[in-house]
Amino acid sequence: MLRTLDIRDMLIIDQLELTFQPGLNVLTGETGAGKSILLDSLGFVLGWRGRAELVRQGAEQGEVTASFDLPPDHPAHTVLSEAGLPGGDELILRRVNSRDGRKTAWVNDRRASGEVLRALSDTLIELHGQHDDRGLLNPRGHRQMLDTYAGVDAELSAVRAAWTSLSRATKAREAATLRIAEVRAEEEYLRHAVGELDKLDPQAGEEATLDAARRTMQAAEKIKTDVARAGEALGLQGAEGMMSDANRWLIGAADRAEGRLDEPLSAIERALLELDLAQRGVQDALDALTFDPAELEATEERLFAIRGLARKHDVLADELGPFADDLRARLALLDDSEKDLDDLLRAERAAQVTYDSHAEALRAARAAAAGRLDAAMASELAPLKMERAVFRTDMTDAPAGPEGRDAVAFTVATNPGAPPGPLNKIASGGELSRFLLAMKVCLAQAGQGGVTMIFDEIDRGVGGATADAVGRRLAALADGGQVLVVTHSPQVAALGGHHWRVEKRQDATETTSTVVPLGADERVTEIARMLSGDTITDAARAAAMALMDS
Template sequence: MLRHLTLRDFVIVDRLELEFSAGFGTLTGETGAGKSILIDALALALGERGDAGVVRAGCDKAEIAATFEVAAVPEVAAWLDENGLDVGDELLLRRVVDANGRSRAWINGSSATVQQLREVGEWLVDIHGQHAHQSLLRADAQRQLLDGHAGLGDLAREVGGAWKAWRDAEQAWRSASEGAAALLREREQLEWQVGELAALAFTADEWAELDLEHRRLGHAASLIEGAQYALAVLAEDDAACERQIDRVATRLAGLADYDPALAEVAGLLGSVQAELSDAVSTLRRYADRADLDPSRLAEVEARMDAVMTQARKHRVPPVELPALLAGWQARLAELSAAADLEGLQARVDALRSAYLEVAGRLSAGRRQAADEMGARVSEIMRQLALSSGRFEVALLPVDGGAVYGLEQVEFRIGGLAGNEARPLAKVASGGELSRISLAIQVLTSRSASVPTLIFDEVDVGIGGGVAEIVGRLLRELGRERQVLCVTHLAQVAAQADWQWQVSKAGRDGVVLSAIKALDDDGRVQEIARMLGGVEITDITLQHARELLRLDA
């Protein structure tokens, strides 16, 4: 759950450090004091889009840091490990937005992307905005709520993947059918080109070998002549080096008897004799092997000419011919598969069957969840003074299916304007829609796995006894999760386990927002203000104590 939240230079907050508790908490204050700023800051830390407008006027940057206790959420540890981030019992999310609108993010001190903040945030917090009832009118939002409540999210994504695979295969079959003549011409051209280049049987390594052999064969006469000249000078002429060095070494060895200093020189000449003897032996072996081979030279030149002809023809360097051939062969394999219309049709049929199978399982799950969700939302609606209303989840068949399954989801209400159930948008007034939305949110939040739930003025449009029931519902929810509600209703705030007050004041010519944790006396004053407006009387104070169930 959320443990700490730090804001610095965010909108009209200069610096704020908050420590959160478990249970149900409320955030109250006068209109315009900035109650929703806290929610906006937390949403930014969780990966929502941010721009330069969140930076407090005159400041270089805005900074938000949120710390969560995640020991009870194993999915977070698995996600952190998968993304190569530090894993622990606490998770620190940090977001900085500068005055130019550039944004940076960190997770447990490591640089991260906004997308990563958003991904891990889905395991941590569920925020219900004050305009949630507006999105509730959209078909896709209704479908996602049902699937989320029923735990069908993974299955719905599987259906989407199966749908895409089926449609992609169908498009491949259609393209192959419509362009069969063009594909045939391309295939015939490629077959001829592949056959010609494959017959060359050329590899990239061969070119370097051919070039080396061609240079050797082309200069064979010079090589033989050079080797023979070297042998004559070193060993075969009367004045050959080998004989001269031998004479010098023998004479110096004899003189060393008279002066030992010459022994070192004689020893060095002995080493030279050994090296020279090895060189002469190597040259003799080379000369024995070296030979003029005009026929082999012609073969090499013919091979190089054949390779160069193909390289010029296809406008590539010789060493790139094998890669060109591999590309053509791959394309030819694609065309061969595309030409197999029967095989493509069989693939389409198989993928359609796979889609219908997984979509059928999703439909079965939705049918079961629809009845259960309808009954439970209707029960909560009765608590919210909508006793005549009946909530239903209709599943409308979609001919041929769709990416989201075999049916569309439609929320309907019966009993508010006649017994017949009709689409939500056509029968509910603004106030009724707000209460229905709250009933759905309370139910779906109970079934969600996130540890922290935030309700941002979702109680707009209700009051009196209904507001008290809303507070009780949120308090019950707070026994299972950490719940924070931004509210303007005293009856809701009085049900909270803890309460914060948001205020706005001028300081050095600048308007700043602040948040203060309220004790029992502070809560009495704040609840009385919410009940009685500007002038707080003894009666409103007494009423506040009664709501808070405090002794007078």
């Protein structure tokens, strides 16, 4: 509920503080007194898009503060939580508009964006007038209004959940179909490539091993002769033979050398051992350098084959194995595709059946509610002097979606025998206002009230008993809630629980607008003015008192 509205330096308002009450709050005043400025200011603090120039002439900035009472279950708490803003049982919105056009907003003393303000406003305020494009004139909102009347939250939740499951199942089936189609288009290539790779069976690190072996064999012919010569020089015809002779000669002389040859003999023995190691190493090298030319040819052939496949598939030689595994997996997908696709199709069909079931249940609930709404509207239109008008809720098929597959449109026929048509083409401004009011009463009777409703001259163009009926329905809407109505109708004003008069004041330098709360006697005077004009007669006062007592 809107509790207070504080306006400073906005348009022709210098400073204004208003405290609103539960029930029917009535604002009256002469044309041009500034009633629309109140709505502009309230719309400004709620983030609505409106006039570009709002700052009062001569002021540096304009400011509006609005406070709301929030019960624990109010949907504004969800908006605050999602925006990371502090909550509580009171919500304070403040917005400043500087002279250069900059706008800054706070929610419970925290900076907030205009988007957050608008999200909050959707939970706090409903503004309605003769040209209410967010209500009956907007066919896109008719289904939501019917759902609100029908109270089908559970059915809608079930349909949304089923739609989500169906969408996921459809996307999974479509993705699998696309993947299979892509693989099938390259099936011949995959099978040929996998066959080549399986036949060659390249191993990780094999290229480096083959390359080293190839280089070794290529170099063998160049070094084998020198290695063989070194082997001969170390053998019996070379170093081994000469050292053996020297060892034998020294052993023969050692007995007569008085020990002088012991150390040389030990050194020769050690040298012969090292020489033996050198001979074995040379022989091993000769054995390694001895190869079959066919082996070199086979090594080169495999090395070139591995490198050729790597170039062909644009991968490193060591990645040919994992690459082959990937190709085999793609082939496996193709080979298993029929079974996988069948499973996905069955899942999609099951999800479709579930969605159809919930959508049909929602359609049945909507259809039943449409009949009740048409009857309720007929009951409400009769006292509004539209007993001959026919309001009808039409339901047609619509593309399936998260809110079912029903299109809803409200049509009316204002004259007997006339074909029904869209509200904005059939109803006049005054008639549209009464249709809107009747709809709001029906929604409130269905337990769908809760927000503060503002009606801007919704009674324009009606008078007498019809205006009285409008006022009584506004009062009924306000029972247990809060309604603000800007009105020129004395019948409506007389039914208000709280009454303010908007006045324009002029002095030598400026024009300002203010709002004055009215007591009982002042209300009589104001309603008498609305009945008789500037000259207030005793008869007008008596008529005003009669209206207030009725």
